[in-house]
Amino acid sequence: xxxxxxxxxxxxxxxxxxxxxxxxxxxxxxxxxxxxxxxxxxxxxxxxxxxxxxxxxxxxxxxxxxxxxxxxxxxxxxxxxxxxxxxxxxxxxxxxxxxxxxxxxxxxxxxxxxxxxxxxxxxxxxxxxxxxxxxxxxxxxxxxxxxxxxxxxxxxxxxxxxxxxxxxxxxxxxxxxxxxxxxxxxxxxxxxxxxxxxxxx
Amino acid sequence: xxxxxxxxxxxxxxxxxxxxxxxxxxxxxxxxxxxxxxxxxxxxxxxxxxxxxxxxxxxxxxxxxxxxxxxxxxxxxxxxxxxxxxxxxxxxxxxxxxxxxxxxxxxxxxxxxxxxxxxxxxxxxxxxxxxxxxxxxxxxxxxxxxxxxxxxxxxxxxxxxxxxxxxxxxxxxxxxxxxxxxxxxxxxxxxxxxxxxxxxxxxxxxxxxxxxxxxxxxxxxxxxxxxxxxxxxxxxxxxxxxxxxxxxxxxxxxxxxxxxxxxxxxxxxxxxxxxxxxxxxxxxxxxxxxxxxxxxxxxxxxxxxxxxxxxxxxxxxxxxxxxxxxxxxxxxxxxxxxxxxxxxxxxxxxxxxxxxxxxxxxxxxxxxxxxxxxxxxxxxxxxxxxxxxxxxxxxxxxxxxxxxxxxxxxxxxxxxxxxxxxxxxxxxxxxxxxxxxxxxxxxxxxxxxxxxxxxxxxxxxxxxxxxxxxxxxxxxxxxxxxxxxxxxxxxxxxxxxxxxxxxxxxxxxxxxxxxxxxxxxxxxxxxxxxxxxxxxxxxxxxxxxxxxxxxxxxxxxxxxxxxxxxxxxxxxxxx
Numbered sequence: 001x002x003x004x005x006x007x008x009x010x011x012x013x014x015x016x017x018x019x020x021x022x023x024x025x026x027x028x029x030x031x032x033x034x035x036x037x038x039x040x041x042x043x044x045x046x047x048x049x050x051x052x053x054x055x056x057x058x059x060x061x062x063x064x065x066x067x068x069x070x071x072x073x074x075x076x077x078x079x080x081x082x083x084x085x086x087x088x089x090x091x092x093x094x095x096x097x098x099x100x101x102x103x104x105x106x107x108x109x110x111x112x113x114x115x116x117x118x119x120x121x122x123x124x125x126x127x128x129x130x131x132x133x134x135x136x137x138x139x140x141x142x143x144x145x146x147x148x149x150x151x152x153x154x155x156x157x158x159x160x161x162x163x164x165x166x167x168x169x170x171x172x173x174x175x176x177x178x179x180x181x182x183x184x185x186x187x188x189x190x191x192x193x194x195x196x197x198x199x200x201x
Numbered sequence: 202x203x204x205x206x207x208x209x210x211x212x213x214x215x216x217x218x219x220x221x222x223x224x225x226x227x228x229x230x231x232x233x234x235x236x237x238x239x240x241x242x243x244x245x246x247x248x249x250x251x252x253x254x255x256x257x258x259x260x261x262x263x264x265x266x267x268x269x270x271x272x273x274x275x276x277x278x279x280x281x282x283x284x285x286x287x288x289x290x291x292x293x294x295x296x297x298x299x300x301x302x303x304x305x306x307x308x309x310x311x312x313x314x315x316x317x318x319x320x321x322x323x324x325x326x327x328x329x330x331x332x333x334x335x336x337x338x339x340x341x342x343x344x345x346x347x348x349x350x351x352x353x354x355x356x357x358x359x360x361x362x363x364x365x366x367x368x369x370x371x372x373x374x375x376x377x378x379x380x381x382x383x384x385x386x387x388x389x390x391x392x393x394x395x396x397x398x399x400x401x402x403x404x405x406x407x408x409x410x411x412x413x414x415x416x417x418x419x420x421x422x423x424x425x426x427x428x429x430x431x432x433x434x435x436x437x438x439x440x441x442x443x444x445x446x447x448x449x450x451x452x453x454x455x456x457x458x459x460x461x462x463x464x465x466x467x468x469x470x471x472x473x474x475x476x477x478x479x480x481x482x483x484x485x486x487x488x489x490x491x492x493x494x495x496x497x498x499x500x501x502x503x504x505x506x507x508x509x510x511x512x513x514x515x516x517x518x519x520x521x522x523x524x525x526x527x528x529x530x531x532x533x534x535x536x537x538x539x540x541x542x543x544x545x546x547x548x549x550x551x552x553x554x555x556x557x558x559x560x561x562x563x564x565x566x567x568x569x570x571x572x573x574x575x576x577x578x579x580x581x582x583x584x585x586x587x588x589x590x591x592x593x594x595x596x597x598x599x600x601x602x603x604x605x606x607x608x609x610x611x612x613x614x615x616x617x618x619x620x621x622x623x624x625x626x627x628x629x630x631x632x633x634x635x636x637x638x639x640x641x642x643x644x645x646x647x648x649x650x651x652x653x654x655x656x657x658x659x660x661x662x663x664x665x666x667x668x669x670x671x672x673x674x675x676x677x678x679x680x681x682x683x684x685x686x687x688x689x690x691x692x693x694x695x696x697x698x699x700x701x702x703x704x705x706x707x708x709x710x711x712x713x714x715x716x717x718x719x720x721x722x723x724x725x726x727x728x729x730x731x732x733x734x735x736x737x738x739x740x741x742x743x744x745x746x747x748x749x750x751x752x753x754x755x756x757x758x759x760x761x762x763x764x765x766x767x768x769x770x771x772x773x774x775x776x
Contacts, residue, residue: 018346023338030339060519067516073343073363 007036008055008062008082009159015047015074016042023072024051033057033065037156046074052088052158077138081159088159092137093119095127109145115141125150188192203720221350221376222251223548225314228354230257232361232392234285236276236631237261238269242289243329247381261631261660264652266293266462268624271299271650274309275628275638279586280612281429283310284628290317291329294375294433295336298644299618301371302340304616307450309507310426312360312367313341319379320348323382342370350380351387367394368426368514398531401514406538409485409509411429412526414544417717418505418551419443422466425450425466425662426512430533431607433488435459437536440543440650444555448473448489450614453604467495468752472562472763473555479505480554481758485509488532490752491521492615501757525599542566554750562750562763565600566718569746570670571597574641576722577668577740578602580730585609585637588626590646591617593676596748623667627653630735631663636732644671654709657735665735669716672744675677680747685754696744706737717741 014020021040028035036054043050055062068079081088094116098104104126111118111128114136120127130140134157141149219227229237236259241249251261263269266288288297294315304311318327323346333343340568345356345361348659353376360372363739371498413419420442427434431454438445438461445455446463455462462472466478474496475497478484487497496502498531502522503696510517510524517529528535564571581587588611589595595612595632605609611629613621622642630638647669673696682690703713713736714729722740729738752761 019334019338022335026322026339064516064520071514 006032006058007054008057008059009057009086009157009158010053010062010066010069011079011081012051013043013076013079014051014072014075016047017074020074023074023143024069027072028055028065031065031068033061037154039156039158041158048159048190051115052156054157059074079161081161083129085162086159087162088133088157089131089133090134090137090157091150092130092131092140092141093127094144094152095125095150096144097125097150098144099148102145107144110143113142114200116140217392220381220387221249221347221353221383222247222248222381222389223254224350224353224385224389225376225381226251226255226258227389228357230255231389232283232358234283236260237285238263238266238272238628239287239314240266240269240289240293240437241287242291242316243513244290244318244378244615245314245376245381246289247378248287248314248376248684249317251371251381258770260287261656263624264655266658267299267620268295268627268650268653270311270313271303271618271621271624272303272628272631272656273311273313273654274300274621274631275588275611275625276624277304277309277311277628278307278543279336279629280632281310281393281608283312283361285312285314287314288316289329290315290333291331291376293329294333294700297333297373298336298340299616300374301337301373301622303613303616303618303621304371305340305342307613308369310364311371312357313337313366313371313373316381317346317375317377320377321379321606325379329408332375337373340371341373344373344375346375347380348384350383353380353676354387354390355386358393359684362393362396367399367762398534398609399529401511401528401530401535401538404524404529406535406681408774409526409528410542412509412538413441413483413485413539416481416546417548418477418480418482419546419548420450420477420481420484420506421462422478422484422486422489423451423454424448424487424489426490427451427532428453428488428490428607428754430531430536431455432696433533433536433540437540440545442539442545442547443485444477444551446470446477447494448492449599449612451489451601452599452610453607456605458605463559464588465599465722466499466758467492469600469748469750470752470761471600472760472761473558473561474676475750475758475761476558477507477555479757481506483507483509485511485676486524487511487536488513490514490517493521496521497747497756497758497760498754501759515563524614528620562747564597565746568743570676570742571748572719573603573722573740573742574672576599576719576727577639577641577738580726581639582637583609584612584635586626586629586633587639587641588612588622589641590619590622590631590643590649591677592619592643592646593672593680593748594641594643594670595622597670598629598678600748604634611776619643619646621646622663623647624650624653624656624669626655626665627662630662632658634662634664636664637666640667642667642669643676644669644673644702645675645695647702648700651705653710657711658709661734663734666729667706667735667737668729669737669739671699671702671739672742672746673699674743674744677748679744683747684751702737702739711735711737713739715736715739715741732748 116128116130273286275283319642463473466474583605626640673692706713714725716725
């Protein structure tokens, strides 16, 4: 059995310019990084969007992905959530089959336990809105599965650093080079093996 | 200069009727751009019309957009200043793609300007429309579509800043035709100041120096990112007395005449360089990215070494090989800081080992491509420029030429572009008319951009000396087929259909010479170099020679094949 590939939560502040999403996803694609989820939204600063990525891969791959992202002109800042305390949430819409009134009661009861809100009521289905961290959402969908999940849609995880530190620098449209991710100074070799690059001609 | 009689020029005093196109030229002129390379077409016509109002900018008309962009690259690589090229929409723009990818890989500061269809036609599959910003997104440092005419100067200024700053690279600005034509009401933009170079962190430096002092088998590797820090790195190496290796892109950043120099590392690197890397205990890398052609099998690259990796780009540190000591810094600043308290190494055992390796892997002196390249590059003076394509001639030139100064060796390193050398040499020759711009190309690659012979003639460029090493084959592919594909020479023979290169040059009014042996070559070189004007030299060489030393793909550097295996000469091989 191989160990599961870990997930990493990374946020990015980006300029809200044309193709910025393409630039980022194309970078992930061509360098072979795997995005598990990606959420994008505007921020309180006009012209700045915020993205949260869930990237799967070992630490070396994720670090490399962050450094490559940081080089894009439209990327203002990268936040590696593994370096600090953060809150993360995900919102999911789940449409569950209710074949009879018995099931309806049971499903509603369970949803209440999860603090899931009913957002649509149909004759044979209920649609719930669930917010929470990944564990809660997984638990909820697992509980609903026996009744029959008709459809789901997840927003992908979003995250903010805990505490009062604001992530958006005041000089959003700065004139200079990207600040860059300073390499840490470890004198010991990194644990991960260097990526094997096989180039046969 | 062959001006067409009766050509109308715009009057500089008419510049006050500003359009987007005029604002473009005004901004380029304000940035000190004196020469641009390009090719007109429908969607860029307003820019070419506005050009006539700006005689201070010289436009060089190439014969293919690829020629234009490689010439701009040659200009930029030789001078370190930004190269500028222009093309029209659609096919004109897509012809820039190879050059952009090349400039991206080799960090060439480049501004590419393309026309596009008018804004209301974009996205409608209009005539000669191509989504060039979409196409070039992964091969440019950044790119723009100008949708607001008044923003044009701001965008050009920012594009130039991005292209030149940090790790340089190409930036493309796509300008729809109606934006070029629009009345310009904005402000012209002044050039951005060059950003302050990134200084190394003191604690990183301290740790690096402490590690370096412990070395018993130190080695310094200098890459393409050191071309602008040649003086400082040379002083650093000499102060510490560290044996120094220059990568393909780093050639010239450390003088080859210095006894510390070990040559080039990697697939066709010197015996000394490859063994020194493999045995070293502390390896200092300046401005390099440990390309797979340099490392060989990654896990056996410098297996005994602690690596101090100094680079401006944090993403390069730890990308391929682990850096025990990463230093994010401008190369010159780091070199100066590391020179101050230098304690010169005195390691007789290591030195004796290096001296022994240095005697190995000599090229044959019998007639062949190696001997031909040796004779040709021997004539280069320290200020002369040498450009190449990719392949056997490139590796031979890299192995045999001796560069004393940076920015004199212009080769397509990362992308390995056939057809790069000649137009790049042409661009470099225009930037530096006082030196010889020597082009070494293969018979295959030369034909990829041979049309630029017309550009030599059109502008009477007098200092380009083209040398074609003609072995009738795509030699490097042939060498791989011989070694790794059991001599199945698949689609590499060109000899039955190559043009008469002398006649080809003659058709463009360029003089040519031919030689097929060592003695004739010597006199042909004399005539070729003495000729007042650009000239072509075709050297016909046997086809069966390979380039050695060679590290086979997937092997470690220390597993290199030092010299060509003895073999029975093949006749008419692969025909």
